[in-house]
Amino acid sequence: MSQVENSNLWWKNAVLYCLDVETFFDSDGDGIGDLPGLHEQIDYLAELGITCLWLMPFYPTPNRDDGYDITDHFGVDSRLGSIGDVVELIRAANNRGIRVIADLVVNHTSEQHPWFQAARSSKDSPFRDFYIWRSDPPPDTSAEVVFPDQEGSLWELDEQTGEWYFHRFYKQQPDLNIANPKVRDEILKVIGFWLQLGVSGFRVDAVPFLIETTGLTADAISGFGEPHDYLRSLRSFLNQRNGEAILLGEVNLAYQHQLKFFGSDGDELSMMFDFVGMQNLYLSLARADSEPVVNALKQRPSIPAQSQWATFVRNHDELTLDKLPPSQREEVFDAFGPEKRMQLYGRGLKRRLPPMLDGDPQRLRMVYSLLFSLPGTPVIFYGEEIGMGENLKAEGRSAVRTPMQWTSEKNGGFSTAPANRLHAAMATDGFGPAEVNVVAQRSDPGSMLAFVTRLIHRYRDCPELGWGQFEVIDQPHRAVLAHSCTWQGRAVIAVHNLGPDAVKVPLQVPDAAGQVLHDLFGGESCEVDASSATEIELEGYGYRWLRRYRKDDRRI
Numbered sequence: 001m002s003q004v005e006n007s008n009l010w011w012k013n014a015v016l017y018c019l020d021v022e023t024f025f026d027s028d029g030d031g032i033g034d035l036p037g038l039h040e041q042i043d044y045l046a047e048l049g050i051t052c053l054w055l056m057p058f059y060p061t062p063n064r065d066d067g068y069d070i071t072d073h074f075g076v077d078s079r080l081g082s083i084g085d086v087v088e089l090i091r092a093a094n095n096r097g098i099r100v101i102a103d104l105v106v107n108h109t110s111e112q113h114p115w116f117q118a119a120r121s122s123k124d125s126p127f128r129d130f131y132i133w134r135s136d137p138p139p140d141t142s143a144e145v146v147f148p149d150q151e152g153s154l155w156e157l158d159e160q161t162g163e164w165y166f167h168r169f170y171k172q173q174p175d176l177n178i179a180n181p182k183v184r185d186e187i188l189k190v191i192g193f194w195l196q197l198g199v200s201g202f203r204v205d206a207v208p209f210l211i212e213t214t215g216l217t218a219d220a221i222s223g224f225g226e227p228h229d230y231l232r233s234l235r236s237f238l239n240q241r242n243g244e245a246i247l248l249g250e251v252n253l254a255y256q257h258q259l260k261f262f263g264s265d266g267d268e269l270s271m272m273f274d275f276v277g278m279q280n281l282y283l284s285l286a287r288a289d290s291e292p293v294v295n296a297l298k299q300r301p302s303i304p305a306q307s308q309w310a311t312f313v314r315n316h317d318e319l320t321l322d323k324l325p326p327s328q329r330e331e332v333f334d335a336f337g338p339e340k341r342m343q344l345y346g347r348g349l350k351r352r353l354p355p356m357l358d359g360d361p362q363r364l365r366m367v368y369s370l371l372f373s374l375p376g377t378p379v380i381f382y383g384e385e386i387g388m389g390e391n392l393k394a395e396g397r398s399a400v401r402t403p404m405q406w407t408s409e410k411n412g413g414f415s416t417a418p419a420n421r422l423h424a425a426m427a428t429d430g431f432g433p434a435e436v437n438v439v440a441q442r443s444d445p446g447s448m449l450a451f452v453t454r455l456i457h458r459y460r461d462c463p464e465l466g467w468g469q470f471e472v473i474d475q476p477h478r479a480v481l482a483h484s485c486t487w488q489g490r491a492v493i494a495v496h497n498l499g500p501d502a503v504k505v506p507l508q509v510p511d512a513a514g515q516v517l518h519d520l521f522g523g524e525s526c527e528v529d530a531s532s533a534t535e536i537e538l539e540g541y542g543y544r545w546l547r548r549y550r551k552d553d554r555r556i
């Protein structure tokens, strides 16, 4: 692909930042973060260097599932602001070179959505068929529920009409019936609406569930057709409206099943989170052994040129370890969340990374350095850039959804409301605002914030990482991961020590003859001796990024 063509595919080496408006910055002192508050902080995000902001759901909601239960897909929750505020925010972000994507949650609605209210009012309602119903008692589906602490079945009896409706998530989130052409049209309208207001695409919630046909009648299934054709039609509609818009999908499946969601020609999801890589990264960290993550990366299928993996270490949900076999999951639990109160749903952890690593700054930086050097597009969750922790007393996944910590003051400068009126309590246990906040870190060149900012800027000037050919470089230390990403004659070579002991890594630099290695953080350069290995010294949890380029290459 030429330089000109590359520039269209902005997501190939973007830096995504995910936040929930509710917990970012409260401008009016009601205890709830809001859009004008986020707008006020846009320069913070610009300075950090992110290129795309992913907004978690900001639509009207009763908040049973932190906004993933929507009552109006065309609106903005009045606690957060107005549609006008969204447009102003997008404008402000775009002015700073930041694109905005929004959560597209159309697998289900809230039970309080007017469609569902109408649907449940009578079997004859014109909206009845917007949802999925059955008249005979459902089989036992308790093994399939997503939130086993709260739900026991995928079907809920609706007393009013005596039938059961289908819900993948909480019972307050009835699944939409995508076999109904009217529902499909509404979904297109939602996509069209937000694109028209300026978003550059969507993070698509729960994609495998969105296109599944479970619960539908045989007739409905045959009328609906092939689920992946449907996903392809969404992508095609999206790009007819806006050629550069993306669909970043949540598809937590094994690689071979996940691959299908990119589409054979890259014509379904533009990007997908690498859940398998993420889970194996934790196993590698727990063991101080690079093998699990190396194996995962080697098994990552190759994908169409315009598609991309989204890499991450944490998100707003539990740190799911569901793709690891039980014994490996236990290893990660033992290392990073041994107590029951740290675990969730039997498959994950309700923690952020810094407390899991006992606040070890060197180890924490190594993990983020690794994240940003992996092939793909990194996604960070608000607060990761300053090393925020969690609040284990908070219910379920709320533990990691505590307010952003701006200052060391009361409420971390997030809000002027009394602490008991905050939307969520602050993080605790040594990772609260007194210990971790933006203002203190901003003026400290040795801070986590300064480090992550540097990392983001480095990532941005290493297109090899988003675009390049990935290769693991053999070397003798189990604790070390050495890899290269090669693109257009240059490469970034990254070496990470997942263990606490210092190591000397003999590195056989691929294609070394006549090449120079330049340390992208340290600044020194050295010529590579092609006849022998180059020795790289790493301290415990050390990391290096080296650019390999030809001596006569004038780009730096």
Ligand code: GLC
Binding pocket: 065, 068, 069, 105, 169, 205, 206, 250, 316, 317
């Ligand atoms: C996705 C979201 C999660 C939400 C669920 C239902 O998995 O990440 O937060 O609860 O979908 O919408």
